[in-house]
Amino acid sequence: MARLLVPLVLLLFVSHVSVAQEDGVEGELHIEGYYALEFQGFFQNPQDSRQASNNLSLVLEAEMVSEWIYDDSRFVFNAMPFYRLDESDNKRTHFDLREFNVLLVNDDWDLRIGTSKVFWGAMETVHWVDIINQTDFVEGVEGESKLGQPMINYNFDTEHGWFEFYYMPYFRKRTFPGIDGRPRNIPFIDGDEAIYESSKSEWHPDLAMRWSKSLGEADVGISQFYGTTREPSYVPVIIDGEVVLHPFYEIIYQLGLDLTLAIDDLLVKCEALHRHGQQPDNDFQMVAAGFENTRYGWLETDMDLSYIFEGLYDSRGSNPLNPYEHDVALGTRLTVNDINDVIVVTSLIIDLHDSTTVFNFEGSRRIGDHWKMVVEGRSFWNVPSSELPLNSFRNDNYFQIGAEYHF
Secondary structure, eight states: OGGGHHHHHHHHHHHHHHHTOOSSOTTOOEEEEEEEEEEEEESSOOSSTTSOSEEEEEEEEEEEEEEEEETTEEEEEEEEEEEEEESSOTTTOEEEEEEEEEEEEOSSEEEEEEEEOOOOOOOSSOOTTOOSSOBBGGGOTTOOOBOOEEEEEEEEEETTEEEEEEEEOOOOOOBOOOTTOSSOOSSOBOTTSOEESSTTGGGOOEEEEEEEEEETTEEEEEEEEEEEOSSOEEEEEEETTEEEEEEEEOEEEEEEEEEEEEETTEEEEEEEEEEESOSSSSEEEEEEEEEEEEETTGGGSSOEEEEEEEEEEETTOSOSSOSOSEEEEEEEEEEOOSTTOOEEEEEEEEETTTOOEEEEEEEEEEETTTEEEEEEEEEEESOOTTSTTGGGGTTOOEEEEEEEEEO
């Protein structure tokens, strides 16, 4: 615990500085964010005895924004540093600039240069068309956390829709847990030993574009991506008599579609993609579709309850890269709408072929003006040895509790 003291002093200093900032002053740097202490506990012994039994970590994420007006243009500086210090896994201890860019905003166009995060997608349980940013996999096996991506991004608005263009000169490798990490893949993935299809390695330029438009009650987006895949394949090698996987990043082309359609209290969603260039299937399709229905004022209270149903399909069938190839997802989201901002989200993802089930739980509650408690849980049921990669996590049912201080 002694090595947590230096970052803790830094976090306290940052939060003190942020409170001292003044709002509404041109050029003034506004800072907000949170720091948290998180504990992750597991209910079973790990498959690999080298893995830790529990994880205790300290987290900082801050968002820094400053704006200037010059003639008719607005300049915005954005920075979002993220830092995690983990006592069990040195690979989970890491720093990243989620955002570090300058944005120029004009009437019907904007230009962003630097490191940034971009989200594409519509679904609740998977985000298959979301390909700009690399997954920060040490943050969670669900793949929600993303690394900042260096880019030049130009967007403009027309009567025919919103157009986005991306030039990405540098590729970022996916993060993976270390030998001590838990949960992690078995066999162990050594993320440092990356292999690239391109002779330019990380410096192969990536290109992407997206068109989006609101058509009545529907929001539709069509995207294209060409460059190094964010989802690697794996090459097995033998090191000291042990099988170790090395990530292999191929050059791919991806065409994606995301769609939402609002019908009264019903929200219909869809994501679909076609990808070319990734082995073992050179061409394949992935489709996720479903709906979300919200009951406002549930049980004649102030609470809102949303029901979620999604179907997940991958034309590759069973494969080591995507466990949700013929699954259904069922979920709920309860928003209490009280002074403490209580939100509870649950989901079940069920394989229709072998009944493999992944259960997810997330809950949060504010305490006073600055504190927030967050509870998460994940459980893996009925996982056969043939179900990859979920078989790696069959003993990794866990709960996580975090105390966050927001400044």
